[in-house]
Amino acid sequence: MAGVLLVTGAGRGIGAAIARLGAARGWRVAVNYSRSRAPAEALVAEIAAAGGEAAAFAADIGDSAAVTAMFAEIDQVLGPVTSLVNNAGIIGPVARVEALDDPQALVALYATNVFGVFHCSREAIRRMSRRRGGPGGVIINISSVAARHGGLAGEVAYASSKGAIDSLTTGLAREVAADGIRVVGLRPGLTDTDINDGHDGGKSVLGVIAPTIPLGRIGRPEEIAEAALFLLSDAASYMTATTIDVSGGR
Template sequence: MTDQLPMAGKSALITGAGSGIGRSIAWGLARSGARVVLNDRDWSSTEGRRREKAAREYLDALGADYQLIEADVSSEGAVKDMYQLALSGTNSLDFLVNNAGEQLPSATHLHSLADFSRVLDTNLVGAFLCARTALDHFVRTGVRGAVLNITSVHETVPKPGFASYAASKAALRMLTSTLALEYARHGIRVNAIAPGAIDTEMNQDWVSDRDKKARGEARIPLGRIGQPDEVADLALFLLSDAARYITGQSVLIDGGLSLHTDFQHEWAS
């Protein structure tokens, strides 16, 4: 890695980086020269070991400076331990990407409190715990850092059968705005990305089914599902100095999915 790379000398922590959007953002940052700390809730299972092997092979081939940390971001103690590991040695952190998330579909009248709490604990509480620690580091060290939260089009678009997921993403959107306003005086920026239908492991139940995928893509004005690398490109921009005057925003990347597609064809006036 050379000093000519745009993120050389920067350090980033990415949660939920074992697969999907988080992995693409982590790899994009590494390609740009940043030191990357990849968090995953489970590097030790059979699937986790496969993800870990792929990450190490890719990052080693880049010659990247990286670290893999297993931690459940919904646990305050685990987040504290994760940051201690991530900061050991360099005491350097410039960016936090809150990507870890999950969804548990269920009709709301059958949705257990345990499952509702589990989704909010990961998607919202986990993002708060990670942001709180990053912000503390930024303020104490004088780093004009950046926090990037991965929300969803469902921060504003209802998703029947996914009440806990939609509620968590809507709340994360407001957390983004609030933190941006609170920490702007420190030169710290806080933004969000709201992806639509993206080809990730979380969506494989319909992406891998040709008929379901065709029906889904028919609802997207640009006519196709998005790719994780496209979200990563936006993430790198929002973390970079090119976005130094942007804070408190949630940027949709959804191929037009949120544009009230029922109105794409004239049916009323």
């Protein structure tokens, strides 16, 4: 199965790894970014140099109108989206709950991590749904094992946003199954990406936690990408309304 694959937050980290691997496996890839323009354009150039097809599209996915405009632009440049990876996410405020005095920080967290998934899924479903004349498709929501264990110290807000994604995945999958759309979730564990700079203590926290992971190490973005491409493939055609862990056993 191949077509047009949109990966949100694909300028770096897990999103970039998914976009890169998707292009290598024949997808026309829409690389979404909000602020990481240079890395997104570099990734598109890298994919083109390897013989793939990709284009970069700027949009803050927390902005409903911006998402609608981005999908319309993708329609014109690559064709309608046939698969979507809702990957974009932020750590948000790192603090104990009683210290979260800035409501706008929570609004920004949920705007990206939760509302953005709703906005992008809405536009994707309008194009994929067989009930609307589309070909069907796949939506992958990138969650986190933090949704199950509550997150690292000071990251209750982040973990709660990912818990919302797990619920959204289950409910949306059941809602659109008859439309020919599979919705699945993927929970990465600690992975070596720039998002870890947002943790209290930065990436140094990874070295502390790594020995506590059953496999004894943190993950690589490429390992998460392999799982995502499996979920997009026909090999996972009987999987929907479920979320799988790629976390080294953590």
